[in-house]
Amino acid sequence: MFVTVNLTRPANEASTMEAMAGASMSSSARLRPYPRLRRIGNVTVAAVRRRCRRHAITCAAAADADVVALFDAAKLTVDRFVESGMVVGLGSGPASGLAIQYLGTRLRRGYLTGILGIPSSTISASEAEKAGIQVGSYEESTQIDFAFTDADIIEEDTLAAVIGRRKTESGEPSFMEEKGIVKSAGKLAFIIGHDKYVKGVEGSIPVLVKSANWIDTAEEIDDLFLGDAEVWRRPSFGTAGPLGGDFPLVTKEGHHVLDVVFTTPIPDLAKVAESLEKIAGVVDHGIVSSIPSYVVVALNGEVQVLDEKSSVIP
Incomplete structure (x- = not known):
């Protein structure tokens, strides 16, 4: 209510x-007048x-x-x-x-x-x-x-x-x-x-992952939401491809940030959070539930x- x-x-x-x-x-x-x-x-x-x-x-x-x-x-x-x-x-x-x-x-x-x-x-x-x-x-x-x-x-x-x-x-x-x-x-x-x-929530969910074997973590996330989301590593500046380009964002703790971009509406954010937390290599995510x-x-x-x-x- x-x-x-x-x-x-x-x-x-x-x-x-x-x-x-x-x-x-x-x-x-303010517009300049034409003669x-x-x-x-x-x-x-x-x-x-x-x-x-x-x-x-x-x-x-x-x-x-x-x-x-x-x-x-x-x-x-x-x-x-x-x-x-x-x-x-x-x-x-x-x-x-x-x-x-x-x-x-x-x-x-x-x-x-x-x-x-x-x-x-x-x-x-x-x-x-x-x-x-x-x-x-x-x-x-x-x-x-x-x-x-x-x-x-x-x-x-x-x-x-x-x-x-x-x-x-x-x-x-x-x-x-x-x-x-x-x-x-x-x-x-x-x-x-x-x-x-x-x-229906769409768009990206940031996921903080350990830098070691981050590709394996990204692939597991991709498999989890196969067909519903794309997984991109966030660059430190500008835009880059799925791997984050030559300058990926690295946090002060040495972690990477993956943007899990959902292309279809998410039925339940809490369930997505629960699924992400079960994946080895995931440190945290941007869902608050x-x-x-x-x-x-x-x-x-x-x-x-x-x-x-x-x-x-x-």
Whole structure:
């Protein structure tokens, strides 16, 4: 069951987002005038320019609306779940970045105090420091009260998630530490746009494998999902063939990352995770399942909150 929350941002909190929207609109609408009227077939250049300008403005407005919706979801996540004195896991991704910025604003204004942030990547650590959030390092023994993060995709009904599809600026995949943080959290929330909440999950699932005999591991995964998925080794930069090219991604632990790309909808993410964990050589994967969580969804100017029991959040 979805809980719909209508959010009205005070002018001072929304000013930054409105300024972003205004800047985007004005920049996309600026077009150099033509010195004279010309024709393309039976259509004048001026008419084409008007159509292009309307299209550009519409696209810019849609993009700005998406950012504002994600900001609303990030804001609600912080307001609903974060309390003073908490240790908070700081996720990675656009929505998490907005939540980190808003959390910093709440701290500076004195609405929250004593927050310790545990970043899941170098990028989220940098964002937290810029926002004025005290940060600590993650260890397996770290007690985390609440964590938020983006998800690449969320499976309807089960709320199983896939993380780790995105490539970071450093090239180092962050999903291993990110997954450790969300598994250690007493409470977890994924912040997503509505297009990431789907019934049939497709696309890639990152799988961390030992570098020794990684080809044997890849072939076993390929046999497991024969006809349903392709297995590619992730390159350190750019794109490459199935073997990852001349510069495959190697983690600081010396592991490789395989992208298992499903070409047909996955009926059950939890079963895929269970199957992967039985394969020798698999260290971890990007599926987060069987962990109680909330999903905060940005949709059409509203924020919808779903819990793992499909019931109303108290």
